[in-house]
Amino acid sequence: MGGSYDVIVVGAGIIGLSCGYYLTKQGQRVVVLESGGFADGASGACDDMILFQSKKPGINLELAFESLELYRSLVGDLDDPLGFENYGGMVLIENQRELEVMEEFVSQQKSYGLDVEILSKAEMRKKQPFLDERFIASTYSPMDSQAYPFAVMHRFARKGREMGMQIVHHAPVIGIERDGSGIFSVTTTQKLIYKAPVIVNAGGAWAGKIASLVGEYVPMEPRRGQIVITEKVPSIGDTNLWSARYLVSKLKTGMEIESTEEERRLGLGFAFTRTEGDSYLIGSTREYVGFDKRTTMEGIRAIINQATSFIPVLKDVNFIRAIAGLRPATPDGKMILGEHAALSGFFTAAGHEGDGISLAPITGKLLAQMVCDGSVQPRLEELSPNRFSQDRTEVS
Numbered sequence: 001m002g003g004s005y006d007v008i009v010v011g012a013g014i015i016g017l018s019c020g021y022y023l024t025k026q027g028q029r030v031v032v033l034e035s036g037g038f039a040d041g042a043s044g045a046c047d048d049m050i051l052f053q054s055k056k057p058g059i060n061l062e063l064a065f066e067s068l069e070l071y072r073s074l075v076g077d078l079d080d081p082l083g084f085e086n087y088g089g090m091v092l093i094e095n096q097r098e099l100e101v102m103e104e105f106v107s108q109q110k111s112y113g114l115d116v117e118i119l120s121k122a123e124m125r126k127k128q129p130f131l132d133e134r135f136i137a138s139t140y141s142p143m144d145s146q147a148y149p150f151a152v153m154h155r156f157a158r159k160g161r162e163m164g165m166q167i168v169h170h171a172p173v174i175g176i177e178r179d180g181s182g183i184f185s186v187t188t189t190q191k192l193i194y195k196a197p198v199i200v201n202a203g204g205a206w207a208g209k210i211a212s213l214v215g216e217y218v219p220m221e222p223r224r225g226q227i228v229i230t231e232k233v234p235s236i237g238d239t240n241l242w243s244a245r246y247l248v249s250k251l252k253t254g255m256e257i258e259s260t261e262e263e264r265r266l267g268l269g270f271a272f273t274r275t276e277g278d279s280y281l282i283g284s285t286r287e288y289v290g291f292d293k294r295t296t297m298e299g300i301r302a303i304i305n306q307a308t309s310f311i312p313v314l315k316d317v318n319f320i321r322a323i324a325g326l327r328p329a330t331p332d333g334k335m336i337l338g339e340h341a342a343l344s345g346f347f348t349a350a351g352h353e354g355d356g357i358s359l360a361p362i363t364g365k366l367l368a369q370m371v372c373d374g375s376v377q378p379r380l381e382e383l384s385p386n387r388f389s390q391d392r393t394e395v396s
C-alpha cells in the first residue's frame with residue numbers, strides 16, 4: 001500500500017484507534033499502522049474498567065470524568081452498547097490502618113466531585129454476601145463503570161473506516177525520517193513508505209522504541225499484568241471489587257504493607273470484574289519483566305489463591321483462561337500526550353499504564369484537537385512529552 005496522508009498513527013491499540021477515529025472525524029486523512037493483528041497489545045489482554053476510585057485527585061481523575069461522558073455518548077454515536085455497564089465498584093478494606101488511609105483518600109476524592117463513600121461491614125456484606133469475613137469495611141462508588149475493550153476498538157475501527165480511515169495490520173514501523181519540508185517518511189518491514197506531516201506515536205509499551213526511530217526520548221516501561229478468567233457463572237455480589245492493599249501501597253502513605261516476597265515480586269493486587277459474557281476477570285499482577293508477555297504458573301497460582309481466599313465460593317468455579325498484557329508505564333504515572341518540542345509534527349499519545357481503557361476516548365479527542373487546532377489546553381501541559389527532556393540529558 002504506502003501513500004500520502006495527513007496523519008500516520010503508529011499502533012492500533014485502543015489509544016491509536018481512538019486517535020485515528022477522532023482525527024478522521026475532524027476531516028484528517030489517516031492511516032493507522034499496526035505491527036500485529038487486531039488487539040495484539042495490552043488493549044486485547046486487560047480488564048475493562050472505567051475506574052475512578054484508583055485515581056488521586058488531579059488530571060487523571062478529571063480526564064476520567066470526561067472520558068466517562070464520552071463513553072456514554074459513544075454508545076449512541078458508534079451504534080453499539082460497547083459492553084458499557086455501570087455496576088459500581090467497592091474497594092475492600094482488611095484492617096484499621098487501611099481504613100484510616102482509605103477514609104482520608106475518599107474524603108479527598110469526594111471534594112473533587114467523585115460520588116464515593118465508606119460502607120460499614122454490614123452495608124458491605126449486603127452488596128457482597130460472598131466475601132470472606134476478614135474484610136472490615138469497604139468503599140463504594142456508583143460511578144465505576146466498564147466497557148468491553150474489543151467492542152470499543154472494533155467500533156472505532158469500523159466507524160473510522162466508514163469515514164475513510166485506513167488501518168494496516170502486520171505492518172511494523174521500522175524507520176521514520178523527516179525531510180527539510182517537514183514531511184515524515186515512515187517505512188514498514190514490507191519496505192512500503194507512508195508519508196505525512198504528522199505522526200502520532202500510539203505504540204503503548206513500545207512507544208519509547210518508536211520515538212527512538214526519530215531520535216526522540218519517551219521513557220516507557222512495560223509492566224506486565226496477568227489475569228485469570230472464569231467460566232460463565234451467576235452473579236457473585238452486586239459490584240466489581242478491588243482490594244485496598246495495593247491501592248494503599250500505591251498512595252505512598254509510608255504505611256508498611258505486610259506482604260510475602262512473591263506478592264512483592266508479582267506486584268499482586270486484587271481486581272474482580274464481571275464481564276458482559278457473565279464470566280469474571282480476576283487480576284492481576286504488576287511485574288517489570290521487560291517485553292515478556294507470557295503468563296506464568298506463579299502468577300496464575302497467586303491470583304487464584306488470593307481470589308479463592310477473598311471469595312471462597314470461587315473454589316467451586318472453573319478458571320478457563322489466563323492472559324497477560326504489557327501496561328505502558330511512565331516514571332510519574334501520567335500518560336504522555338502532546339507534540340515533541342524538538343520535532344514538530346511528532347506527537348506521542350501513550351503511557352496510560354492501568355488506565356488506557358478508562359481514558360481512551362478523551363485521549364483521542366484531545367489529541368485530535370491538538371493536531372487540528374494547533375493549540376494545547378494549559379491543563380494538559382503536565383502531560384507533555386517535553387517534561388522528560390531534562391531526564392534525557394541526564395541519561396545521555
Ligand SMILES: Cc1cc2nc3c(=O)[nH]c(=O)nc-3n(C[C@H](O)[C@H](O)[C@H](O)COP(=O)(O)OP(=O)(O)OC[C@H]3O[C@@H](n4cnc5c(N)ncnc54)[C@H](O)[C@@H]3O)c2cc1C
Pocket residue numbers: 010011012013014015016033034035036039040041042043044045046047048049050051171172173174202203204205206210224225226227283284285324325326327328349350351352353354355356357358359
Ligand atoms: C492485566 C491488565 C489489566 C488492565 N485493566 C485495565 C482496566 O481495567 N481499565 C483500564 O483503563 N486499563 C486497564 N489496563 C491498561 C490498558 O490495557 C492499557 O492502558 C491500554 O490497553 C493501552 O493501550 P495502548 O493502545 O496505548 O497500547 P496497546 O494496546 O499495547 O497498543 C499499542 C500497539 O502498538 C503496536 N506497535 C508497537 N510497536 C509498533 C511498531 N513499531 N509499528 C507498528 N505498531 C507497533 C503494538 O503491536 C500494539 O498493538 C490493564 C492492563 C493490563 C495488562
